[in-house]
Amino acid sequence: MGFRVVVAGDIAGVNYKDAIKADLENDPRVDEVIDAGVKQGEDVDYPHVAVNAARMIAEGKADRGIFVCGTGMGVAMAANKVKGIRASTAHDSFSVERLVLSNNAQVLCLGERVIGKELARRLAKEFLNYEFDETSASAAKVDALCAYEED
Numbered sequence: 666m667g668f669r670v671v672v673a674g675d676i677a678g679v680n681y682k683d684a685i686k687a688d689l690e691n692d693p694r695v696d697e698v699i700d701a702g703v704k705q706g707e708d709v710d711y712p713h714v715a716v717n718a719a720r721m722i723a724e725g726k727a728d729r730g731i732f733v734c735g736t737g738m739g740v741a742m743a744a745n746k747v748k749g750i751r752a753s754t755a756h757d758s759f760s761v762e763r764l765v766l767s768n769n770a771q772v773l774c775l776g777e778r779v780i781g782k783e784l785a786r787r788l789a790k791e792f793l794n795y796e797f798d799e800t801s802a803s804a805a806k807v808d809a810l811c812a813y814e815e816d
């Protein structure tokens with residue numbers, strides 16, 4: 666079974682969000698792409714967009730998320746407010762790899778005002794190359810991280 670991916674972006678990230686959405690819709694590894702907004706021209710602040718999209722993952726409606734704002738930082742901070750979600754900005758290949766293999770993150774965050782569009786598209790593609798190994802040495806560290814979550 667392929668990935669169900671939710672994409673989201675604020676007004677500063679909508680162009681990359683839409684480009685990545687189009688890529689995912691043509692990616693054979695992806696079963697479903699959910700667009701959590703915004704639409705072009707719509708202005709909803711990043712905390713609302715990212716929390717709404719992250720909740721879809723927490724509720725089991727999507728497996729992964731790719732969220733875009735101006736820097737990738739605001740959507741990451743917002744997504745991490747949702748219990749069970751691990752999200753971070755990652756703007757290079759190695760970080761994207763470790764985001765999944767070290768941190769078991771479900772959400773990659775990108776900054777449209779920081780990196781070029783082709784790099785953003787490539788990193789989004791690479792994000793789906795990795796699956797966390799529950800038997801790896803990283804698993805206990807992720808468990809320890811999750812144990813700090815408060816109800």
Ligand SMILES: O=C[C@H](O)[C@H](O)COP(=O)(O)O
Nearest residue numbers: 675677734735736738739740
């Ligand atoms: O992290 C926040 C994002 O970059 C957002 O797109 C822009 O936020 P700002 O308008 O407060 O700079």
